Amino acid sequence: MAQREQWGTRIGFILAAVGSAIGLGNIWRFPYMAYENGGGAFLIPYFCAMITAGIPIIILEFGIGHKYRGAAPKAFSRISKKMEWLGWWQVLVSFVIAIYYVAVIGWAMDYFYLAFSQGWGTDTKGFFFGEFLGLTGGALEWGSIQMHIFIPVVIAWLLTWLVLFTGVRKGIEVANKIFMPLLFLMVLLIVGRSVTLPGAAEGLQWLFRPDFSKILDYQVWANAYGQIFFTLSVGFAIMITYSSYLPKDSDMNNNGFMTVFINCGFSILAGIMMFGVLGYMAAQQGVDISKVAGAGVGLAFVTLPKAINMLPAPVFFGTLFFAALVFAGLSSFISINEACCAALIDKFGWSRKFTVSLYTVIGFLASLIFVTGGGLYALDIVDHFVNNFGIVFCALIEVIFLGWFFKTDTLREHVNKTSEFAVGSWWTIFLKVVTPIVLGYMAIANLIGDIGNPYGGYPMQALLLLGWAVIIGIFVLSFFLQLPKTRESELDKFLND
């Protein structure tokens, strides 16, 4: 019987799952989220979200992939033929994320090079939006391709192609065994340096100072659950795909707990790293930390370069920081693309080498839109819609379908059978009740928010084309991808028998 590819070692799987979960968001989203939502007090809703949603969903996805032995579309179709589209929807969401995520990895690669000479100059904002991105006057004004971004984007695609082409064990597993230890080492070095900077204690004070009045605010809880959903790579096919490569007698519960704990622990380390530096920067400028704190692209490519300019050894900090961004980004990028390639391999029966090569060419060409002068606008709009509607609705339908229309207890028996400890009925309750309520709230709030107040002040034409059309397009396309007959492998015949 034809064997599905498998991980070579357990640690290889855990590092790959952690590598997928740890991404740019851990570094530039979590710290500001905590700072804005009660500081140390944010940890209370954050840990509640981790236990009631993060851990149950990741075990659910590990169990689905392991039991049904397929990428998301195949796994869902084995549960119910009619639900294959949900897997394709998740895969298409992953594909859209991949084509803009690679642009950010390209920026980080460029900034790693620039860090050797602080090539961003003293006006870091003007440099980033002007000379570097060549930002056009508005969304849908594409401008020309920025060659200095194009080249690292080509490198990122080539590296990913090489890793995926080589296979699960020799490619993805080996890559993560190199990337993850290096990433942790780099972050620990930066943390060690940042906490010893003058003013760092003040920065950490702002990050961890508990404001318990905030935990009475429901929005803070929604933000904590949102942070957990987005950080764990759940709801977009990756964890299902990765766990489909686990050997038959693998643990899933302990692996799930470990993945979540390491990912969240990394976020807290990243917070210490960022706020130590921001505290130093605020002290140097003699301003309040609120004047320098921020999140996202602006934090990484405008504020941090400015802080790096002020540091005693800017080359050390700058190169390490941007190398960490590259490694965090690449490990996630590999997992996103593997989720897509594995789905195509399962569906059409193509060879891995052919599928990965064809996919890389298509993905690369599609990603060029984000390398143009208007790429940042496109990225911002697509990212907003994919996160707020694509992932949230995918995850919502997944937990409703699996929680209420599928015997969750059967899956609980499956994950408990080979795991080092069992999950009790609490797992089923959290999946059936807590996660659908929270995700449902997020989905409705996002929908009402975007209809009532169009995102980011962009022109409606841009929001329709890059936002709503993308979301509706991938939803419709997912049904079309369900139509072709799935190639039946020897493994399918065995499972059907």
Add this chain to the structure above:
Amino acid sequence: MTAGAIVMMIIGLGVTWGGAAVCLWIAAKKRQV
């Protein structure tokens, strides 16, 4: 840093990395990692 901030930092690091350490310990005890 105030005591409150230090306590919250320790809780944050303790729950996550402590949790990961317990999982590793269980894995090492029950079978190979």
